[in-house]
Amino acid sequence: MALTNRDILHKYLRHNKRFPHIWCPGCGIGIVLGACLRAIYDTGWSKDEVVFSSGIGCTGRAPVYVDFNTLHTAHGRALTFATGIKAANPKLKVVTMMGDGDAVGIGGNHFIHACRRNIDITAVIVNNMIYGMTGGQQSPTTPRGALASTARTGVVEQPFDIAELAVASGASFVARTTSYHVHQMEKLIYRALAHPGFSVVEIITAAPTCFGRRNKYSDAVEMVKEQKAMAIDVKKAEGMGFDERRSRIVTGVLMERDAPEWTRTYAEEVRGESPAGDSGNSPGETTPEETK
Ligand SMILES: Cc1ncc(C[n+]2csc(CCOP(=O)(O)OP(=O)(O)O)c2C)c(N)n1
Numbered sequence: 566m567a568l569t570n571r572d573i574l575h576k577y578l579r580h581n582k583r584f585p586h587i588w589c590p591g592c593g594i595g596i597v598l599g600a601c602l603r604a605i606y607d608t609g610w611s612k613d614e615v616v617f618s619s620g621i622g623c624t625g626r627a628p629v630y631v632d633f634n635t636l637h638t639a640h641g642r643a644l645t646f647a648t649g650i651k652a653a654n655p656k657l658k659v660v661t662m663m664g665d666g667d668a669v670g671i672g673g674n675h676f677i678h679a680c681r682r683n684i685d686i687t688a689v690i691v692n693n694m695i696y697g698m699t700g701g702q703q704s705p706t707t708p709r710g711a712l713a714s715t716a717r718t719g720v721v722e723q724p725f726d727i728a729e730l731a732v733a734s735g736a737s738f739v740a741r742t743t744s745y746h747v748h749q750m751e752k753l754i755y756r757a758l759a760h761p762g763f764s765v766v767e768i769i770t771a772a773p774t775c776f777g778r779r780n781k782y783s784d785a786v787e788m789v790k791e792q793k794a795m796a797i798d799v800k801k802a803e804g805m806g807f808d809e810r811r812s813r814i815v816t817g818v819l820m821e822r823d824a825p826e827w828t829r830t831y832a833e834e835v836r837g838e839s840p841a842g843d844s845g846n847s848p849g850e851t852t853p854e855e856t857k
């Protein structure tokens with residue numbers, strides 16, 4: 566019998582040892598973590614074959630609370646550790662949860678190269694558009710004009726579009742949603758986990774304390790209502806020009822394609838192993854689709 570949401574959280578959270586958690590009331594990071602756990606449950610993977618890693622930040626705290634093989638590493642280095650683990654043991658299912666600063670600020674170079682390499686890791690990026698843990702400094706995704714502790718009169722730079730950056734850098738599965746769209750979030754994370762290559766799910770996330778308060782949102786509810794209003798499905802956004810797309814949150818799957826996966830290519834071309842090699846979702850192994 567399938568577990569309820571509550572059972573799934575109890576199955577995977579280190580609730581007896583590590584709680585209470587550090588996240589503010591209304592922060593979307595817990596919503597994203599819950600969706601990750603339900604998606605992992607749906608894959609049928611055992612706790613022992615999952616590696617859950619992060620860098621540093623409020624988002625980076627997530628692995629502390631979950632009962633997989635976990636790594637809480639250095640700011641911006643989540644993908645370097647994840648890459649090392651996947652390279653050493655391609656059978657492991659490696660999931661990395663990062664904040665926007667972790668992923669495309671200090672870790673930006675690692676991010677584009679993980680995309681280019683197309684290594685079979687799932688990157689779940691909580692884009693709350695600010696450096697949360699350190700008190701609200703401008704990040705590479707803070708919108709133009711938004712206030713931050715390091716941008717007292719408003720940000721004067723253009724933000725990165727993380728999902729578009731991932732597509733341009735070569736990631737073979739790229740999707741985006743928001744902390745309002747919880748069911749879509751869970752489905753997209755599941756599809757990313759099932760995808761044999763570097764998969765990215767960017768989640769525009771409400772951070773009421775570090776972004777909302779400074780930018781005059783009354784509460785987290787107002788923030789997620791705005792996400793709902795700004796969201797547009799990727800198919801409906803197809804005819805839009807650059808500026809119009811940038812004024813909305815384009816949601817759904819932006820890229821999904823077959824492409825050579827790094828651990829398989831390495832096994833075949835460097836180690837001389839047979840094409841059926843030992844990458845994460847190799848033929849003959851259990852895939853999420855089979856276990857669903
Ligand atoms: C090398 C290094 N530089 C800076 C810091 C300080 N620091 C810790 S968390 C953080 C920002 C986190 O922002 P983000 O990655 O967006 O995650 P969030 O807290 O918003 O979830 C910074 C700058 C650090 N720990 N290590």
Ligand code: SF4
Binds near residue numbers: 588771772774775
């Ligand atoms: S400081 Fe910001 S990102 Fe961190 S838990 Fe609070 S609301 Fe969330």
